[in-house]
Amino acid sequence: MDQLRFRHAGEPLLLDSLTLRIRAGERVALVGPSGAGKSTLLALIAGLLPAAGGEIRVDGLPVDEVHARRLRARMAWIGQGSHVFAGTVQRNVALDRSGVRREEVRDALALAALDGVAQALPEGSLGERGIGLSGGELMRLALARAAVQPDARLLLVDEPTAHLDPRTAEAVIEGLLRLARDRTLIVATHDPALIARMDRTIALNARDATIGTATDTPTDTPTDPPTKTPIVTPMAPPHASIALGSAA
Ligand SMILES: Nc1ncnc2c1ncn2[C@@H]1O[C@H](COP(=O)(O)OP(=O)(O)OP(=O)(O)O)[C@@H](O)[C@H]1O
Numbered sequence: 001m002d003q004l005r006f007r008h009a010g011e012p013l014l015l016d017s018l019t020l021r022i023r024a025g026e027r028v029a030l031v032g033p034s035g036a037g038k039s040t041l042l043a044l045i046a047g048l049l050p051a052a053g054g055e056i057r058v059d060g061l062p063v064d065e066v067h068a069r070r071l072r073a074r075m076a077w078i079g080q081g082s083h084v085f086a087g088t089v090q091r092n093v094a095l096d097r098s099g100v101r102r103e104e105v106r107d108a109l110a111l112a113a114l115d116g117v118a119q120a121l122p123e124g125s126l127g128e129r130g131i132g133l134s135g136g137e138l139m140r141l142a143l144a145r146a147a148v149q150p151d152a153r154l155l156l157v158d159e160p161t162a163h164l165d166p167r168t169a170e171a172v173i174e175g176l177l178r179l180a181r182d183r184t185l186i187v188a189t190h191d192p193a194l195i196a197r198m199d200r201t202i203a204l205n206a207r208d209a210t211i212g213t214a215t216d217t218p219t220d221t222p223t224d225p226p227t228k229t230p231i232v233t234p235m236a237p238p239h240a241s242i243a244l245g246s247a248a
Contacts, residue, residue, distance in 0.1 A: 005053035006037070006044060014040060018054070020202060024153075027177075027185040029195045032204035038188035041204065042156045045186065046077055058154060076146035078176075079158035084141065089133065090118040093144045100148050108147035112140035112175045136168035143175045155180055157187040161194055173197060 004018040014037045022028055030038045043049045045056055047063045056063040058071055084092050093114075094105050109115045117137060133141065139160050146152055160176060161169035173194050176185070187194065195201055201217045 001045075001054065001056040003054035004044070004051055004056060006040060006049065006051055008040070013052075015044075015204075022184060022186065024184055025182070026200060027180055027198045028187070029198040029201045030186060030188040030204065031190070031195060031201055036204040038204055039158050042077075042158055042186065042188055045154075046075055046156055047071060073149075073151045075154045075156055076149050076152035077156050077158075078139070078142040078146055078160060084133075084138070086121070088119050088121055089114055089137075089141060089144075092141055093148060095145065095148075104148050105144075108144040111147050111178050112144035113171055114140050114144055134168070136164045136172055139164070139172050140175055143172070143179055147179055153183050155183055155185045155187075157185065157189075159189055159191075160187065161189065161191045166193070169193065 001018060001020050004015055005013065006015040007013045018041075030041060032038055040049065044051055045058070045063065047068050059074065061067045061071055063071060090105060090109065093108055094100050106115075109118050114137065117133065120133060146155060155176075157176065160172050164172060169191065170193070176187070176194075177197060185198075187198065189195060203217070
């Protein structure tokens with residue numbers, strides 16, 4: 001993205017002159033204090049919010065109304081607010097994709113470690129058996145949904161381990177890493193365990209610091225804690241874009 005600017009209606013500028021390049025297959029943690037704009041940036045990348053200036057490109061295509069439909073198919077949004085409808089976990093994974101094969105759903109459930117609850121009815125669904133799912137299982141349901149979208153090469157993930165106990169969080173992280181093997185991953189998170197598993201950390205500063213400035217840090221090894229002295233890496237032209245992982 002190049003010189004990206006954004007403000008919520010009636011609010012001060014939240015992101016200013018944000019220039020980033022994310023390469024195909026990279027796993028990137030978007031970090032920063034609450035309110036720094038991590039979820040907002042994910043929504044901008046997804047084309048759910050219009051930028052006030054600058055440009056975001058995904059796989060060379062500008063994220064705008066003209067390309068919205070094509071790009072939507074290339075992205076998957078994974079968040080705790082994922083909607084569930086009345087029906088089993090298995091049906092919730094298949095959604096209304098008429099082309100999805102039974103084996104693909106089975107593989108997606110296995111990837112998200114949901115095979116044991118394939119026939120359960122998520123909480124809030126209207127079925128008779130009302131077994132319900134935990135927060136971690138709902139997050140893994142969102143992972144499994146992304147897994148049956150072969151064209152979704154860019155995973156936009158919002159706080160996948162928030163409010164989860166460490167064991168469940170680890171299961172979600174493992175599922176996410178398996179899913180991201182041949183895809184590009186951008187994850188907004190505060191979780192050091194998840195940050196440590198990413199290739200790179202991009203830190204957004206709070207509004208009262210330098211508005212929307214990003215600092216960019218490689219995450220050296222999985223065992224290293226997130227570094228406290230991020231290196232600012234100004235992007236050389238061509239200012240870029242987010243490239244998508246190639247198909248497996
Ligand atoms: N629809 C909206 N209208 C106005 N302001 C909004 C809207 N959505 C978010 N904001 C504000 O924009 C700022 C950034 O919010 P955002 O959710 O992107 O932050 P975040 O870094 O993801 O925070 P957290 O870590 O708490 O999830 C916050 O100050 C928030 O109150």
